[in-house]
Structures are given as structure tokens and as C-alpha cells.
Amino acid sequence: MVHSVMVKHGFELEGVSGTSLIDMYSKCGSIDSAMAVFEGIQRKKVGHWTAIIVGLGMHGMADQ
Numbered sequence: 001m002v003h004s005v006m007v008k009h010g011f012e013l014e015g016v017s018g019t020s021l022i023d024m025y026s027k028c029g030s031i032d033s034a035m036a037v038f039e040g041i042q043r044k045k046v047g048h049w050t051a052i053i054v055g056l057g058m059h060g061m062a063d064q
Helices: 003-010 016-027 031-040 046-058
Strands: none
Touching: 016 031, 016 046, 031 046
16 A cells, blocks of 8 residues: 555655665565565665665575
């Protein structure tokens, strides 16, 4: 829901909002959604990389 509202209202996911979505999905156990957000970001910054690495590690998928 949060993600769809952000997309509908034109939030850019390349900033803190993208990092927050990756973090939220990871913490909720939806690592596939976190990866989808991550892959949809064209200009990935350190925060995006950190959030996805932490999320993958949290779910025992650090090797990916």
C-alpha cells in the first residue's frame, strides 16, 4: 500500500524513500519486494546498497 501510494504520487525512489522501502520490505519478510524496489532504482546510492545487503543478510541470503 505504501509503495503504491508513493508511485502514484510520483515519489522518486532514488533517495531516502527508496532506502526506506527496501528496509520496510526486508523487515516485513518480503525480500522479493525489497529486491524489486532495489532493481527499479536506476542510480543506486550507498544507502540503497546497504539496505539490500542488510535485508539479504537478515534472511540468510547474504551470498546473493
